[in-house]
Amino acid sequence: MADKGDIELAAVLKRYGGAIAVDSISLKIPAGTYCCLLGPSGCGKSSTLRMIAGHEEISDGDILLGNEVINTLPPAKRGTAMMFQNYALFPHLDCVDNVAFSLKMKGMAKAERRARAMELLRLVDMQDYAARLPAQLSGGQQQRIALARALITGPSALLLDEPLSALDPFLRAKMREELKRLQKELGISFIHVTHSQEEAMALADLVVVMNKGRIEQASSARDVFNKPRTAFVARFIGGHNILDCAVDPADGNILLPGNVGIPLAPGMGGARRRISVRADHARLGPASGGQAGFSGTVRAVEYLGSMVHVGITPQGLLDCSIDENEFAVAVDEATFFAAPVAVGDAAAVSWKLGDVHILED
Numbered sequence: 588m589a590d591k592g593d594i595e596l597a598a599v600l601k602r603y604g605g606a607i608a609v610d611s612i613s614l615k616i617p618a619g620t621y622c623c624l625l626g627p628s629g630c631g632k633s634s635t636l637r638m639i640a641g642h643e644e645i646s647d648g649d650i651l652l653g654n655e656v657i658n659t660l661p662p663a664k665r666g667t668a669m670m671f672q673n674y675a676l677f678p679h680l681d682c683v684d685n686v687a688f689s690l691k692m693k694g695m696a697k698a699e700r701r702a703r704a705m706e707l708l709r710l711v712d713m714q715d716y717a718a719r720l721p722a723q724l725s726g727g728q729q730q731r732i733a734l735a736r737a738l739i740t741g742p743s744a745l746l747l748d749e750p751l752s753a754l755d756p757f758l759r760a761k762m763r764e765e766l767k768r769l770q771k772e773l774g775i776s777f778i779h780v781t782h783s784q785e786e787a788m789a790l791a792d793l794v795v796v797m798n799k800g801r802i803e804q805a806s807s808a809r810d811v812f813n814k815p816r817t818a819f820v821a822r823f824i825g826g827h828n829i830l831d832c833a834v835d836p837a838d839g840n841i842l843l844p845g846n847v848g849i850p851l852a853p854g855m856g857g858a859r860r861r862i863s864v865r866a867d868h869a870r871l872g873p874a875s876g877g878q879a880g881f882s883g884t885v886r887a888v889e890y891l892g893s894m895v896h897v898g899i900t901p902q903g904l905l906d907c908s909i910d911e912n913e914f915a916v917a918v919d920e921a922t923f924f925a926a927p928v929a930v931g932d933a934a935a936v937s938w939k940l941g942d943v944h945i946l947e948d
Contacts, residue, residue, distance in 0.1 A: 592653025592743055593618050594639065594776060599648035601634050608634045610800035611648065616778065616793060621770050623787035624780045626797035627823065632780045633748060635797070639778065640669045640746050652743060668742035672749045674733040676721040682708060683717045686735045707735035710769070727758045734769070744776040751786060763789050784824050788812065796820050817948045818861050822910070826917070827863040829910040829946070834858055841945070842906040843879035849940050861946040867917040868942035871897065871928065873935040880937030885928050886913055895923040899936050
């Protein structure tokens with residue numbers, strides 16, 4: 588493998604004509620990190636990946652691998668390798684020659700490059716398919732060949748552009764395990780673009796949530812889920828209720844439903860603040876002493892196996908408004924069916940004050 592090194596983006600900007608796709612972002616990805624760039628379509632994540640790969644020119648800023656600025660280097664000289672979404676396998680070449688192709692372009696002797704290709708096929712458990720053409724492989728098998736081909740040059744970082752999007756759910760979960768295993772075994776950085784929250788949470792050491800060309804939050808999966816920095820992150824990651832609440836000018840406390848308050852964090856101000864409450868931290872039932880809560884009407888019930896999601900439309904809120912006027916409660920299956928509710932029923936919702944997270948925006 589090539590020498591490992593941190594990947595750093597320093598005020599990287601990408602323009603397409605008059606439109607800004609990536610807006611002066613700065614990010615450091617430590618060597619050996621599994622990093623997922625996560626966000627909705629058009630947020631700039633694929634443009635960022637392609638600039639790192641050298642397939643898009645940078646409009647401004649720098650990209651460094653280790654201590655070297657790689658902005659002007661061609662893709663083959665950067666120490667990175669790209670695995671494309673459509674795999675881009677050569678249909679007329681068998682698996683060995685597909686994997687060995689880049690070594691052929693470098694002038695390596697046939698026997699040597701094919702031997703090296705077989706090593707990579709064993710790494711991805713595809714040695715038994717070495718003589719097959721791509722058309723004779725399943726989608727998951729083609730992906731493994733594309734992965735071996737990307738790794739054969741010994742890159743410092745592997746760049747993956749939505750590599751699992753074309754796979755069925757069962758195979759997607761299996762390939763997630765394979766990608767994580769390979770990344771740990773090889774010890775190199777993987778930078779993986781996805782719009783799937785589940786994928787990013789399952790794979791990443793570092794989750795980078797992007798929105799409108801900017802980085803909203805870059806942190807561990809657990810931090811992003813438990814401590815979303817902004818309302819956008821809380822909405823996009825899912826599983827959070829967002830409330831916009833008044834701040835009591837007398838004591839600076841955020842006024843929560845149920846006539847209880849929590850203090851603002853140091854340095855925070857304003858007449859209103861947004862907070863988030865995880866759906867699985869809320870419960871059906873009235874608030875007891877020191878808890879927040881409200882009454883409302885059941886708007887939706889979704890059975891999801893181990894959990895049941897219940898949507899509640901609030902009634903009579905004074906100092907708070909709730910995103911989309913619906914509060915979601917995730918109830919475990921046994922608890923729900925011990926006291927089930929149906930659409931149209933009156934219901935109370937409550938949560939502990941310690942389960943409130945104050946958002947920065």
